[in-house]
Amino acid sequence: MNATLSGALVLVGRKLLTAFVQLWLVATLIFSVMYIMPGDPVLLLLGAESNPSPEAVAAMRGQLGLDQPVISQYFVWLWNALHLDFGKSLTNGYPVAKYVTSNLPRTLELAFAAIIVAALIGVPLGIAAALKRGSLRDTVLTSIATIGISVPVYILGTLLVLFFSIQLGWLPASGYTDISRNVVEHFRKLALPAFALGFGLAASIARMTRSSMLEILGRDFVRALRAKGMSEHRIIWQHVLRNAAIPIVTIIGLQLGNLMGGTVLVEAMFNWPGLSTLLVSAVSARNYPLVQGSMLAIAALFILINLVVELFYSLLDPRIRRRRS
Amino acid sequence: MTGRLLSLSRSQPAFAASLAILGAVVFVAIFGTWLAPQNPYAINPSAVNQGSSAAHWLGTDEFGRDLLSRLLIGVRPTMLVAIGATVIAGFFGTLLGIAGAYSRPALSFIIMRGVDIMLSFPPILLALLAVGFWESGVFSLAVVIGVLYIPHFARVAHSATLQVTRQEFMEAEHAMGASVQRVVRVAILPNILSPLVVQATLTVAAAILLESGLSFLGLGIVPPEPSWGQMIGTARGYLSQHPMYAIWPSLLLALTVLSINVLGDRLRDTLDPRLREE
Numbered sequence: 001m002n003a004t005l006s007g008a009l010v011l012v013g014r015k016l017l018t019a020f021v022q023l024w025l026v027a028t029l030i031f032s033v034m035y036i037m038p039g040d041p042v043l044l045l046l047g048a049e050s051n052p053s054p055e056a057v058a059a060m061r062g063q064l065g066l067d068q069p070v071i072s073q074y075f076v077w078l079w080n081a082l083h084l085d086f087g088k089s090l091t092n093g094y095p096v097a098k099y100v101t102s103n104l105p106r107t108l109e110l111a112f113a114a115i116i117v118a119a120l121i122g123v124p125l126g127i128a129a130a131l132k133r134g135s136l137r138d139t140v141l142t143s144i145a146t147i148g149i150s151v152p153v154y155i156l157g158t159l160l161v162l163f164f165s166i167q168l169g170w171l172p173a174s175g176y177t178d179i180s181r182n183v184v185e186h187f188r189k190l191a192l193p194a195f196a197l198g199f200g201l202a203a204s205i206a207r208m209t210r211s212s213m214l215e216i217l218g219r220d221f222v223r224a225l226r227a228k229g230m231s232e233h234r235i236i237w238q239h240v241l242r243n244a245a246i247p248i249v250t251i252i253g254l255q256l257g258n259l260m261g262g263t264v265l266v267e268a269m270f271n272w273p274g275l276s277t278l279l280v281s282a283v284s285a286r287n288y289p290l291v292q293g294s295m296l297a298i299a300a301l302f303i304l305i306n307l308v309v310e311l312f313y314s315l316l317d318p319r320i321r322r323r324r325s
Numbered sequence: 326m327t328g329r330l331l332s333l334s335r336s337q338p339a340f341a342a343s344l345a346i347l348g349a350v351v352f353v354a355i356f357g358t359w360l361a362p363q364n365p366y367a368i369n370p371s372a373v374n375q376g377s378s379a380a381h382w383l384g385t386d387e388f389g390r391d392l393l394s395r396l397l398i399g400v401r402p403t404m405l406v407a408i409g410a411t412v413i414a415g416f417f418g419t420l421l422g423i424a425g426a427y428s429r430p431a432l433s434f435i436i437m438r439g440v441d442i443m444l445s446f447p448p449i450l451l452a453l454l455a456v457g458f459w460e461s462g463v464f465s466l467a468v469v470i471g472v473l474y475i476p477h478f479a480r481v482a483h484s485a486t487l488q489v490t491r492q493e494f495m496e497a498e499h500a501m502g503a504s505v506q507r508v509v510r511v512a513i514l515p516n517i518l519s520p521l522v523v524q525a526t527l528t529v530a531a532a533i534l535l536e537s538g539l540s541f542l543g544l545g546i547v548p549p550e551p552s553w554g555q556m557i558g559t560a561r562g563y564l565s566q567h568p569m570y571a572i573w574p575s576l577l578l579a580l581t582v583l584s585i586n587v588l589g590d591r592l593r594d595t596l597d598p599r600l601r602e603e
Contacts, residue, residue, distance in 0.1 A: 022442055029451075033458050041458050150583040152534050154541050154554075155575040158561060162572075166565050173564070261447020268542050269561065279450075280542050283457035291457045298450060306445065 012311060019307045024078075026299040030292050031077050035070065042066065045090075045286045063090070064288060077292075086293030091285065096293035099278055104297060106176070107274030110197065110267065111259045113190055117198030118205055119252055125202070126209025126248075131236070133214060141206065148203030154265045157196035164192060174271040193270040197262050201255050208251045212244040219243075253309040260302045275301070340591045343584035350581050353397055354404040361394035366549055374567040383573055386556070387563055396573060399551035406466045406546075407532040411525050413471025418478020419521060423509060425479060426486035437483060440476040448473045448531070449538055456544050466545060470532045481524045485517035492516075519596035526589035530582050537578055553578045 034041050042060050046052040061067045065076070080086070086096035129141040165173040171192050177185040216222065217240055225235050264276040271277065275298050282290035353360065362382070369389030376384045383392040425436040443451075448470075455469040489495065489512065498508050537554025539545035546552040553574040560571035 022445070025442060026446075030454060033454050044458070044460065146586070147583065150586050151579050152538065152582070154538065154557060155579055158557060158564070158571050158575060161561075162564055162568050166568065261449050264447075264449050264453065265538055265541065269558075279453060280544070283453055283544055284542075286457065288457075291454065295450065295454050299446070302446065302450075 015307055015311055019303050022303050023300060026303070027078060027081055027296060028074075030295050030299070031074055034288065041286075041288065045288070081296060086296065087289035089290050090287045096289050099290065100275065100293055100297045103273055103275050103278050103294075104301070106272065107260075107263055107267070107276065107298075107301075110190065110193055110263055110272055110274060111256065113194035114197035114201060114259060114262075114266075115252060115256060117194050118201035118255070121198065122202035122205025123209050123248060126206040127213060127236075127241070129206065130210045130213035130217065138210075142210070145203040145206045148199055149207075151200070152265075153196055153200055153262055154269055156199055157192070157266060157269050160192050160196055174269070176271065176273050189270075189272075193266050193272050196270070197259065197266045200262065201259070204255070205248070205251060209244070209248050212247040213240060216240045216243045250313055253313065254306075256305050256309060260298055260305070337591065339587055343587040343591075346580055346584040347588065350400060350584075351404070354400040357397040357400055361391075361397045363391040363394045365390060365394035365398050365551065367391070374563055374570065376567070376569065384567065384569060386570060387559065392570065392573060395551040395556065396553070396577065399553050399556060399574070402463050402546045402550060402552045403533055403536055403554070405463050406470060406536045407529045409463075409467030410470035410474060410532040410536075411528045413468065414474035414478050414528055415521065415525055417471075418475040419482045419517075421475065422479040422482025423486050423513060423517075425483045426490065427505070427509075436479070440479045440483075443473075443476040444480065448535055452535055452539060453544065456539060461539075461545060461547055463546070466536055466539065470535050473535075474528050474531065477528065478521065478524055481520050482517055485520045486513055489513050489516045522596060523589060523593045526585055526592060530585040530589065533578070533582055533585070 042057055042064070043052070046056060046060060058067075065073055068076070084097050086100065088095055089099065125141055125145070129138045132138050161173045164171045172185075172189050173192070175189050177189055179186040222235060222240060225239060226232075263274060264280065266272070267274045267276040268280045275294050279291065279294040279298065281287075282294060367390060369385070372381070372385050372389040374385060374387055375381060375389075378384070381391050381393070383396065386392055386395065421436060421440070425433045425440070427433075428436070451473055452469055455472075456465070459465050459469070495508070495512055498512050503511075536545055537552065537557070540552045540554035541558035543555070543558060546555050548555065556574040557571055557578070560567070560574070563570055
């Protein structure tokens with residue numbers, strides 16, 4: 001027991017260390033992109049074709065801190081980021097951290113809603129396909145899953161808007177209503193983005209569910225249970241599903257991290273005011289402090305989610321815990 | 326290889342259809358400018374957002390430009406970005422992967438850990454970061470997307486090289502005193518080519534999706550030059566007046582990506598039976 005506990009502590013320590021190194025590397029990358037990219041970011045910001053005066057260029061350089069030596073800029077940036085100070089927005093002087101903290105919960109909400117949609121669609125479809133392997137139903141469901149993975153999320157989103165808001169008029173096409181103002185409207189506006197984001201995930205969850213169900217169905221213990229005369233219904237629901245659950249739950253958990261990438265397009269297309277919408281509008285406006293701050297927030301969230309998911313599974317599944325290389 | 330591909334397309338209609346679609350896409354990417362029935366940039370304020378007609382087979386966009394012509398010339402920037410990115414990622418990724426498998430343990434550790442960390446991030450986030458600080462266009466998009474997919478190639482090349490280095494003929498090459506260049510060229514590259522080809526098809530599909538995603542957000546191909554992703558993004562503002570404006574490019578883009586994925590799956594099964602799933 002003691003050995004297991006210390007082993008678990010070592011594992012947690014190692015994962016925490018990796019996450020910190022990752023975060024530091026990403027922060028460094030986000031900082032250095034401004035210098036790696038060819039061309040002058042200040043001229044890009046002010047518009048080189050408008051021929052900005054040297055004074056305006058120098059002033060903007062000072063505002064961005066670009067007139068300081070790169071090394072000291074780097075440490076100041078890291079130090080401030082550690083204190084959650086990402087500078088001020090170039091357009092209105094608001095602290096970037098304020099934008100980030102107000103938009104972060106909305107991104108999380110959308111991501112969780114999408115995961116729930118994906119699990120509710122993907123798991124039953126995967127089970128249905130596995131139970132009738134090789135049948136027409138299986139072929140149709142598997143093909144739908146392949147298409148679901150191939151269709152980009154913004155095409156699916158566009159089709160959903162066309163059908164549910166324009167043809168049927170059931171749901172609003174985009175926007176956001178705060179939950180404290182109108183609960184029903186809040187969820188009506190959440191529905192389409194959550195479905196757009198969830199469908200692609202549902203496809204990969206369905207595939208994983210199908211293959212892990214098939215694997216368990218082929219095991220000896222299932223044959224033994226059948227030989228014993230247990231009803232097929234009980235075998236599936238009490239034994240096969242329980243054993244197939246670990247990989248299914250794992251893929252659902254791992255998808256949470258990947259969702260951060262998918263939300264970029266979905267948030268932007270549905271005007272959902274989350275971190276990605278913040279990032280995309282900051283990129284279009286070349287609002288550099290806001291780009292860096294929102295990007296770092298998304299990256300941190302991504303690393304944190306992956307860390308939690310990995311820790312959860314490695315502590316839960318003894319096979320992963322023992323495999324310490 | 327050609328013979329095997331031919332026999333495959335006879336036995337599998339989905340594969341044959343994908344090949345036909347991709348052939349058409351490549352053809353249009355090369356000759357689209359000449360195929361376009363009208364000037365794709367000609368603005369016509371009196372024919373804005375129209376449906377299909379004899380003059381405009383697929384209708385017009387928000388500036389009255391001919392949609393069919395814009396769809397036809399919109400393939401080329403996407404394909405240039407996708408192929409350019411795949412060449413960049415394939416070249417540097419393969420180099421890095423072989424180096425990772427072939428160098429001292431410390432260097433190899435640094436290379437492969439770096440690859441792992443980059444792989445753990447969604448490419449679209451890093452791409453957004455890069456286009457935020459660089460002017461957008463076919464060239465910059467190809468470079469940015471290419472760099473982002475270097476780790477994917479490196480991972481594949483690395484594991485394939487490790488497999489090859491364990492084979493006996495490698496020992497023979499070393500025993501004969503072959504130089505590193507010769508070993509890489511004669512022994513490693515031909516033997517890791519199959520997984521790399523499969524990875525290349527996957528990367529082309531991913532690069533198309535990434536380019537069209539960025540263009541959809543208005544951060545990719547710069548107007549008035551069209552690309553399918555950018556057309557979908559613009560059409561989103563006119564969904565109720567002109568739904569087909571969004572549907573045509575969506576359909577073409579989805580079909581193209583689906584075809585590449587089908588092709589990639591089949592290629593993987595044919596070229597490398599060991600990688601076959603299930």
